Amino acid sequence: MTPTTELEIARILVDAGNVGSNVVPVGGGLSLPGSIDSESTIRLRTDAFRTVEGYQPSDLTLKVGAGTTFASLAGVLAEHNQEVPIDVPHPHRATVGGLVATGFAGPRRLGHGTLKDLLIGCAFVQGNGLIAKAGGMVVKNVSGFEIPRLMHGSWGTLAVITSVNLKVLPKPRTEGTLVVRLERTSLSEAVTMCRHLAAPAAPISAMTIEQGGESLEIAVRIMGRSRAVNAQIADLKASLATDYEATVQEAEESAAFWQSLVDRWDVPETGIQVSIGVPPRQVNALAERLKKTMAGASDQTSYLVQPGAGSIRLRNARGMDESSASWEGLGSGIHALGGVMVVERAPTGWAPTVDRWGFETPARDLMRSVKRQFDPGRTLNKHGMFI
């Protein structure tokens, strides 16, 4: 269904609630839960909510309809040399509402934060049909409770977001990316190298380690004015040992490099992809643990590490036996490191012993309590999600 007004959304939710149907909000359709295809599921599309309003470049704020694609938004902002500083896979399909609801964060979170940091207001229709808004159009606001940021990462379980108010930032003048290619280096050694590279206080926008098979690539993104960018990249190169193969991507090439990286690491159609988060200081320990667990399938396994953010994503194209004891061991090992593992893609038919949403938390009761207030009838995303 493609409602055109908030009132229509409310009607759909109320009607669905009365007969016990499941309603799943859909933006670009890129992050839908696996359980969506049962007969009684209503896909509620946000396509009709695409206006960009109230954009005042000198205020650095605007209101965006939830169905607006990220590419459209980026285009509007680029005309005034402004941006929302995240790299999004499939930006012509991914919607702003979807990005907020899924709490998407890319490598630029290291230097620029996430959408949560930019969210200053939102309008929504709750699961029980209540049409409301929260926040405002000003960059600092403590009037009332922080519902917009609660909506961030709520995966459509509380409300259908119809628009968000965002704070935006000036676009950096230029950028550059240092890419260092390493052979026969372990993931853990690369993490240590990254820490060394990041040690000087000059700001880094993003830093990743990508490994597939024997080769490994470290990429460091610097953004700002050109003299500073060039100087910083030169400093980084100088701090590397001379036998490393290092190349520099500049300006548009640099931007393209990162777009291609996030596209490449979007959730695949097949195989397994897992995302693990630990406190940054535990990334070495995590890398070593992963290597042990995946030792039997190392040729098919690739990794994307963001050391500054404490994140490792792991992908195995062929898929693995989920009843393997090593998965359980991995889960508890991650927990011991203070982290969380989430299965982003698993083969159909998998009933993993590892909790798909990967977290144990006594806060879950509290989450259920919040859910009960916003969607007492459990109309939204009835079968899936974490609560």
Place this chain on the structure above:
Amino acid sequence: MSSLIEQLISVVGIQGVRHRPTDLLVYEYDGSVDGAVDTAAPIAVVLPTTTEQVSAVVKLAARFDLPVVARGAGTGLSGGAIAQQGGIIIALTRMDRILDVDAVSRTALVEPGVINLELSDHVRSEGMFFAPDPSSQKACTIGGNVAENSGGPHCLKYGVTTNHILGLEVVMPDGRIVWTDSTRDGFGGLDLTAALVGSEGMFGIVTRVLVRLTQTPPATTVMLAAFGSMEDASLAVTEVIGSGVLPSSLEMMDNLTIQAVEPAYHAGYPLDAASVLLIEVDGHPLDVAETTDDVRSVCESAGATLFRKAESDKERDLLWKGRKMALAAMGRLAPNYYLHDTVVPRSRLNETLASVGRIGQEHSLQIANVFHAGDGNLHPLMLFDRRKPGDVERVLSASHDLIGECIRVGGMLSGEHGIGTEKRGYMTKVFTDEDLRSMAGLKRAFDPDDRFNPEKVLPKGYMCGEVRALHQGVHAFAESHGIFPM
């Protein structure tokens, strides 16, 4: 009451309980203006040292059916830490330890009573600081910062408190202890941490905070620009932001403020300037140098009568001192002040400042302006003398007009100080009934029996039984929109 006091003493020890009227006097008020916000006495104040003690006290309060108000340093300006309905105040000031600093992850685990500036001072030697820096930072606590989602001059670039909180340990109204984790980027379930920050003590009592620390930038420059009019200064603010520069701080002060501040601190603010801007930029040294030049050009084009860049750390600190200690200097001008907090879109700043001037004239009040121009967060300071008949009334009337004016131009009620009791009555001017019901629902999810800091933020009636029933289920929508369930 003695049974309650005895039981409280058995939980926290005799040193941890205040119950004599003379001991309770200092807890009757906070930083807000008596008259705009009522003072009120609690039955007892408890000062725990552990989370378990907080939990036990909360359970006791529930057993005696008493409300609970959490309190930090009591520097809040909207009445958030005043026990309007009596009950028990839990003061977190004795829980003041920095438990762990992780320089690699750039985080710190702290107790809520840690003083904001002391946290930054503690981690400075490791090249880090805690970015939210409210003007009260020498006294205010991290727990208070969390409750109010505090700001400060560096929020323009670094964001507000919520952007720097990664996890919270909270005691719920039934005494349960819960840890909320906000580090998992979209896979952590609902972001309860985000809901808790800015909840003004109404959702849970924070007993531990995992904060994000920020790397100290390699270079920082502070500049002072003076202008012949407030309009010129406002224009400069718009032009600086419009040129693509994001300063780490962009503050404005008017002549009245300069008159108070300069004789007190000799920071170098020109006494004849109508307005000064204090601009800070930070980052890579080359970026900072170029940006400084750009800012200078912009200010000069906007008509700056003076532009000066601090050439030493000492000069930098002095320029900042004038800003950070501005409130303390106001005593030179008047015995009392009402420090307002409103926020408007930056593009309406000029208009709003003109309105502030007009409101001052209409009510025969001197109003000083010292504020975060970069994010449109105004702090008009109404000067008065409480002892003079009619002064308080004029201030309250002017305050009402001021808030109305800010709402009219698309602003919100509070940028930093919170709603508390002070602005509860204005919530219906910026939020609809549905918006408020949604917020009441969130409150109910955390505190269904309204035990924590009742009668704050939400206007009267939103937590009462009748509205509660209405809120539940599909009937909420059905009744208000005439859509009837089949």
